[in-house]
Amino acid sequence: MLMYSSGYSSDMRMCDLVCDRYPVLQVMSRFGIALGFGDKTIAEVCAENKVDTETFLAVVGMSVNRSGGVELSGAVAVRSLLSYLHNSHSYFLGFRLPAIRRKLIGAVDCSLSDVSFAIMRYFDEYAAEVDRHMAYEEKSVFPYVEALLAGEKKADYSIDVFRRQHDQVEARLHELKNIIIKYYPSGGTNELNGVLYDIFTCEEELASHNAVENELFIPAVERLAADGPGEARQEPLSAREREIIVCVVKGLTNKEIADCLCISTHTVITHRRNIASKLQIHSAAGLTIYAIVNKLVELSEIKDSISDTSA
Template sequence: MDQLQKYKSTDKMMDLISDNYALLQVMSRFGVSLGFGDKTVKEVCEMNGVDSRTFLVVVNFMAEGFSRMNTDDPDAISIPALVDYLRQAHTYFLDFCLPAIRRKLLEALDYSENDVSFLILKFFDEYMHAVRKHMEYENKTVFTYVDALLQGKVLKSFQISTFSQHHDQVGERLTELKNIIIKYCPSTASNYLLHAALFDIYACEEELESHSQVEDLLFVPAILKLERRVRNDEK
């Protein structure tokens, strides 16, 4: 598998960051700490208790937009490692990224004289609620189902195709908010702060889209295979 990938286990972790700093977010969600010197990807992953093959599948997917993973290789990806990565991504969006944008909007907008400012914040709060509902559903329902599959049990109340068919692209809903800010934001708003908040909204939208693609194109196919294997074992 290494020969097919852009980034390999023998590459220095520092070189990955130098080549694509956006991979810092992937490292964070895998729980990889900084301060690793000139160690390789494999060495850094081992230091941090991270499955290096799963790490490489995700970073290469993020870099290239598709997966070169051999779907016939049962060890190509660790489902527990991938689930943990997705859980940490949810924590990042819900507890850090979106609240940080909200704080910038609060600081940038003048709520004393303009109804548009209230509309912007109201829309953003509704969006945050929708994202939280979506991700908490995944945490409580989807990942619980996967945990049961890993123990050799198929829960009758759910199947992964349901998730696949109804998986919202939550990042798309930020488009309307961006348009409201760009077209109708009051002139009394703090220019620097509002531009910074809008930049963060664009970045968050891209990150949410990448997150959804990891779920749809890496996570769901892996769980479909696991689901079939467990169902066959039950027969």
């Protein structure tokens, strides 16, 4: 069972995590995890969406505590984190900033106030700056990391270059927020207050994005550059998955496993699919060997089922 300082574990239900910390919805969307997962655990939902569970929990932990990322960076899968950051760029550039701009246009009247015109210009310059920053990552940083994952090391680039050039893109948004609060002419509307609320939220989201890059992504890439891609890490089994393996090697059918563990047959099938994906073992005989080697069962416990199968 994976457990982080945030207090969340891989065996926790994903729906409980979302209800406890609703900002996790943003983390889920950037990993490509959709709603509708029922009562499945975090590990089950991640496995179904081909997301590394440890990476997901590390990012969640950072969004909760905003600290400890460097310590967690050794546990993350760089490819999963790369996908997360790419989707984050799409979110900010394709949705979040354009949505704020549309609301800002509705809240300030540029024809009536020079301040309004200046605010819109400031925002457009800021959005262009964010676009340049993220375009650099897409064109220079991410291809470098993809090459590292493929076992190629480019001598003409280093992640340290990115570290030195990594501007805090939320800083100017903080400045814009203060300008509107302090200097926009009196008679502000609900629309303007609503835009300010969105700017506050976006500032926090960008700060979290930068923290993930600084404390998770950069250290993980440095480790990848030093050690090479190595072998793909096998995602650990959940406690429930280990229980199901024991039932399988004892010869129980899916229906019997469901009755024994008080879950549905559909859930058993989903667990077995996840087990096969994690272990790359698709037969009961293979699971039997795995269970014995990993001391999930004793040989004496499964002799009868082996005899029955042989007969």
